Amino acid sequence: MAHIKLPEGLPGIRGPMAFRPETAKPLNELAEVLLRSDNSLTRGERELIATYVSALNDCFFCQNAHGGLAQHYLQCDMNFIDQVKVDYESVALSDKLKALLAIAASVQKGGKHVMPQQIEKAKSLGATDNEIHDTVLIAAAFCMYNRYVDGLNTWAPQDRQIYIERGPRRAAEGYIDFDLYK
Amino acid sequence: MSKPHISIPEGLPGIRGLLSLRPDVAKPLSAFMEVLMRDENVLSRGERELIATYVSHLNNCFFCEQAHGGVTQYYLQCSSDFIQKIKSDLSEADISDKLKSLLRIAGSVVKGGKHVTSQQVEEAKLLGATDLEIHDVVLIAAAFCMFNRYTDGLNTWAPAETEFYTARAAQVAREGYSIKSST
Numbered sequence: 001m002a003h004i005k006l007p008e009g010l011p012g013i014r015g016p017m018a019f020r021p022e023t024a025k026p027l028n029e030l031a032e033v034l035l036r037s038d039n040s041l042t043r044g045e046r047e048l049i050a051t052y053v054s055a056l057n058d059c060f061f062c063q064n065a066h067g068g069l070a071q072h073y074l075q076c077d078m079n080f081i082d083q084v085k086v087d088y089e090s091v092a093l094s095d096k097l098k099a100l101l102a103i104a105a106s107v108q109k110g111g112k113h114v115m116p117q118q119i120e121k122a123k124s125l126g127a128t129d130n131e132i133h134d135t136v137l138i139a140a141a142f143c144m145y146n147r148y149v150d151g152l153n154t155w156a157p158q159d160r161q162i163y164i165e166r167g168p169r170r171a172a173e174g175y176i177d178f179d180l181y182k
Numbered sequence: 183m184s185k186p187h188i189s190i191p192e193g194l195p196g197i198r199g200l201l202s203l204r205p206d207v208a209k210p211l212s213a214f215m216e217v218l219m220r221d222e223n224v225l226s227r228g229e230r231e232l233i234a235t236y237v238s239h240l241n242n243c244f245f246c247e248q249a250h251g252g253v254t255q256y257y258l259q260c261s262s263d264f265i266q267k268i269k270s271d272l273s274e275a276d277i278s279d280k281l282k283s284l285l286r287i288a289g290s291v292v293k294g295g296k297h298v299t300s301q302q303v304e305e306a307k308l309l310g311a312t313d314l315e316i317h318d319v320v321l322i323a324a325a326f327c328m329f330n331r332y333t334d335g336l337n338t339w340a341p342a343e344t345e346f347y348t349a350r351a352a353q354v355a356r357e358g359y360s361i362k363s364s365t
Contacts, residue, residue: 003303003320004313020317022221026214033206057294103335110241111334119187129188133200136187136335137207144328150295151287151320 003153011156012061013149014180027145031175034138041131043171044073045097046138048084049104053139055085056108059146061156064163065170072167078160096125100135107139187337195340196245197333201361208361215359218322224315227355228257229281230322232268233288237323239269240292243330245340249354252347256355262344280309284319291323 006015017024035046047070054062067081074080083091088101099122106113114136122132149156157163170178190199201208219230231254238246251265258264268275272282272289283306290297298320306316341347 003298003300004316016317016321020314020321022217023214023321026210026217029210030207030214033210037206059295107331107335111243111331111336114187114335114337116184116187116337132188133204133336137332140328140331140335143331144324147291147295147324147327148321151291151298151324152295152317153298153300 001153002155003151006152006154010180012065012154013145015154016148016152018180028175030141031145034134034141036174039130039134040128041100041134042073044070045100046134047073048081048097049101049135049138050142051081052084052088052101053104053108053142054146056105057143057146057150059142059150060158061149061154062142062146064156064160065166067160068163068165068167069170071164072171078164094125096122096127099125100127100131103132103135104139107136108143111140184337186339187335190336190338195346196249196338197329199338200332200336205361212359212361214325218318218325220358223318224312225284225318226257228254229284230318231257232265232281233285233319233322234326235265236268236285237288237292237326238330240289241327241330241334243326243334245333245338246326246330248340248344248347249350252344252349252351253354255348256351262348278309280306280311283309284311284315287316287319288323291320292327295324 002015004019007018010018017027035050036043039046047066050066051063051070054066063085067078070076071078071081080091084093084101088098093101099118103114103118103122106115106118119132186199191202194202201211219234220227223230231250234250235247235254238250251262254260254265255262264276268277268285272285275282283302287298287302287306290299290302303316
């Protein structure tokens with residue numbers, strides 16, 4: 001049971017967002033800018049960073065909701081996403097994206113864990129300042145969203161296939177113009 | 183002093199340089215801060231700033247801890263020793279039991295969402311905390327787990343003197359967190 005009385009039937013972050021629409025609005029606007037606006041990192045790459053950080057934070061709802069989106073954008077299967085979580089070095093991703101995932105993993109531990117060497121490596125592989133900025137902020141933002149979802153002990157469907165089936169719909173509707181109840 | 187990990191406009195400390203660099207993210211982040219930290223709420227602005235300060239302290243983020251500590255001092259009309267006592271020995275601090283229970287929940291959120299226990303929430307409710315207050319404490323604590331990582335993850339610069347932050351607190355309290363005051 002959730003720690004507070006939330007509107008029923010809404011999984012994960014959707015319950016607290018319906019409970020408190022005033023804070024939901026800027027939270028969704030932030031997700032829209034970070035994960036969907038024009039960017040040299042693709043939507044799929046950004047959703048993958050969000051999925052990876054959510055896995056490190058052990059947030060079931062977020063890692064599956066964003067995993068479903070990453071899978072949709074990258075046109076990959078669940079095994080691919082799961083392998084990224086276990087050992088992204090062994091997965092067929094660009095070296096640049098691997099360097100950004102390493103930075104995201106350090107942010108998850110704490111801001112001071114990001115090392116100049118990690119930044120230099122990412123830059124040497126072609127990462128721009130904006131890409132590094134966005135990786136750090138996406139990772140930091142999911143350290144918030146994950147804690148919001150689990151800190152209130154929200155409910156989440158356990159069947160992972162549900163999230164994958166929802167991926168295309170979530171990709172089409174985005175984060176600012178959608179019905180929490182659908 | 184080591185330099186920031188990316189090129190940031192000079193002269194703006196902490197998160198302010200980042201917000202100046204990226205108005206696209208500054209917009210939702212500023213709007214979020216206004217709602218969370220300043221809008222009408224059963225938790226006073228001072229209490230909310232204290233929660234932000236406490237979380238920033240646990241996350242070892244000097245800029246956020248000092249900036250929000252300064253604003254807390256302004257709202258609560260207290261000394262830096264008062265805030266220091268809360269950080270170092272919460273159970274003995276001179277604040278209400280309800281606020282202590284909310285700060286304990288915030289401390290658990292810092293460790294991770296699943297660290298918040300039903301017992302902590304029950305204790306806060308017994309001491310009079312409403313669902314809305316518990317929601318807001320969890321979200322403020324979670325939000326500062328973001329802001330702290332954003333500020334330190336890009337290795338931003340921060341003034342070392344605490345007077346810088348206390349001197350600026352009245353202005354922050356007056357102007358709020360809207361974008362124009364972030365530069």
